[in-house]
Amino acid sequence: xxxxxRREFLKxxxxxxxxxxxxxxxxxxxxxxxxxxxxxxxxxxxxxxIAKDFPGTIKQLAAAGFQNIELCSPVGYADSGFAExxxxxxTELRKILSDAGVTCISSHFGIDExxxxxxxxxxxxxxxxxxxxIVPSLDGPKNPTMDDVKRVADExxxxxxxxxxxxxxxxxxxxxxxxSTANGKRTYDLLLELLDPKLVKFQFQVSTIAQGFDAAEYFxxxxxxxxxxxxxxxxxxxxxxxxxxxxxLDWKKIFTAAKTGGVKNYFVxxxxxxxxxxxxxxxxxxx
Numbered sequence: 700x701x702x703x704x705r706r707e708f709l710k711x712x713x714x715x716x717x718x719x720x721x722x723x724x725x726x727x728x729x730x731x732x733x734x735x736x737x738x739x740x741x742x743x744x745x746x747x748x749i750a751k752d753f754p755g756t757i758k759q760l761a762a763a764g765f766q767n768i769e770l771c772s773p774v775g776y777a778d779s780g781f782a783e784x785x786x787x788x789x790t791e792l793r794k795i796l797s798d799a800g801v802t803c804i805s806s807h808f809g810i811d812e813x814x815x816x817x818x819x820x821x822x823x824x825x826x827x828x829x830x831x832x833i834v835p836s837l838d839g840p841k842n843p844t845m846d847d848v849k850r851v852a853d854e855x856x857x858x859x860x861x862x863x864x865x866x867x868x869x870x871x872x873x874x875x876x877x878x879s880t881a882n883g884k885r886t887y888d889l890l891l892e893l894l895d896p897k898l899v900k901f902q903f904q905v906s907t908i909a910q911g912f913d914a915a916e917y918f919x920x921x922x923x924x925x926x927x928x929x930x931x932x933x934x935x936x937x938x939x940x941x942x943x944x945x946x947x948l949d950w951k952k953i954f955t956a957a958k959t960g961g962v963k964n965y966f967v968x969x970x971x972x973x974x975x976x977x978x979x980x981x982x983x984x985x986x
Contacts, residue, residue, distance in 0.1 A: 733954040733984045734962065737802065739767035741929060741968035746771070746780030748971075753783055757799040764978040768796060768803045769966045770827070774820065775809025789826020805831035805927065805964065807872070810838050813858055821865045831927065831964075832862055833870035833902050836877055837890075843881045845889075851876075852893035859898030870926060872902045878910055887912070891921050900926035900961070905953070906940060908933050914953050918960025925960035929968045932977065942973045944980025954986040 732738050740760060742749060748756040760768060770792075773784035784792060796803045806829055808820055813834065824832055837851040859869035871877070871894070877887045891901070901924055905914045918925060932941035933948050944950065957965070967974045967981070 733950070733981060733986050734957060734965070736964055737766035738764060738978065738981055739769060739964055739966040740765040740974050741769045741771075741807075741966040742781075743771055743779075743807075744968060744970050744974065746776075750780040750783050753787075754795050754799070757796060757801060761799045761801050763975045764982070765967075765974075766801055767964060767966070768801045770803060770806040772806055772808045772812060772820065772823075775812040776807070789823045793826065793828045803827065804829055805833060805870075805966070807833050807835055810834045810836065814854075817858055817861055821862060821867060824867060825865060829867065831868050831870055833872055833927070835872040836874040837871065839876040839879075839886070841876075841879060843876070843879055843886060845882045848881050848886055848889050849893060852890055856893075856895050856898055859895060863898055868900055868926060869898060870900045870902050872929070873904050873907055873912065878907065878912070891924060896924060900924065902927035902929065903960075903962075904929045904931075905948070906931040906933060908948070909938065915949070915956035918953075918956035918962070922959045923961040925957070926963045928957060928962055928965045930965050930977070930981075931967075931969050932973075940969060940973070942969070942980070943967060943977035944984075945976075950980075950984055951986050954984065958986075 742756075742760075745756050745760070748759070757768065770784070771779070771781045773781045777785070787795065793803070806824065806827070812820055813832075820832070834855075837855055839847050839851045855869070855871065862869040871890065873887050877890060879886045881889060901921075903914050903917060903925055904912075905928060908914070914928065930943055932943045932946040933939075934941050934946035936947065967977050969977070
């Protein structure tokens with residue numbers, strides 16, 4: 700998520716959603732997970748904790764049952780709490796994560812930091828051990844023309860090519876610009892047509908169901924185009940974010956479709972209490 704969108708999103712979830720079934724801080728349950736993949740979480744919701752104590756925060760996430768951690772770049776997200784990570788080298792970060800017993804193959808990067816120094820950010824990613832570099836948005840105009848969409852798509856294809864040369868998969872989330880329309884079509888759909896499938900994969904934000912973006916529908920319509928998703932529960936009745944497994948989303952359908960979409964990892968992303976409340980359901984879910 701972009702910084703502004705994340706703030707609004709988490710403010711809303713903290714204010715409106717009820718949290719139940721919190722996990723104890725014991726050892727994680729090792730039963731099978733959806734897709735047979737480790738249970739992941741995005742670190743954006745715990746950014747304030749990270750700003751104070753990164754190693755301690757990662758240990759808390761591991762104790763809650765999360766096995767795969769997605770970071771946010773200390774450069775692109777410096778003003779959001781991730782500047783703390785800059786005091787560590789990439790290899791030091793890798794060790795902190797490993798010592799906590801979690802894996803980390805993915806991080807979000809601001810499009811501007813890649814425009815300024817993509818080779819430098821790739822070098823950092825390699826040191827950390829990342830295989831995925833994702834931008835939350837291509838930051839095009841609010842009311843784009845087809846030329847605007849083509850321009851940012853061409854730029855990002857080139858970024859994807861440079862990342863591929865370093866054996867890193869470039870990815871795109873769906874925020875802000877991607878949820879706009881151009882020439883009567885969703886910008887997101889246009890980007891799925893314009894971005895090279897080999898150079899750019901997509902990370903689907905499940906909470907965009909609030910704007911009519913259905914995860915299972917996209918995974919089925921565009922097989923193989925996705926490699927990741929951010930997971931949030933949702934209630935169609937209250938129009939509010941919920942812990943995963945509460946609300947009205949059909950998670951068996953979503954995770955089954957995710958196989959068709961090509962999803963290789965997923966990250967729960969809500970406030971910490973709701974992320975913890977989502978773990979028991981995800982541990983038990985079979986598809």
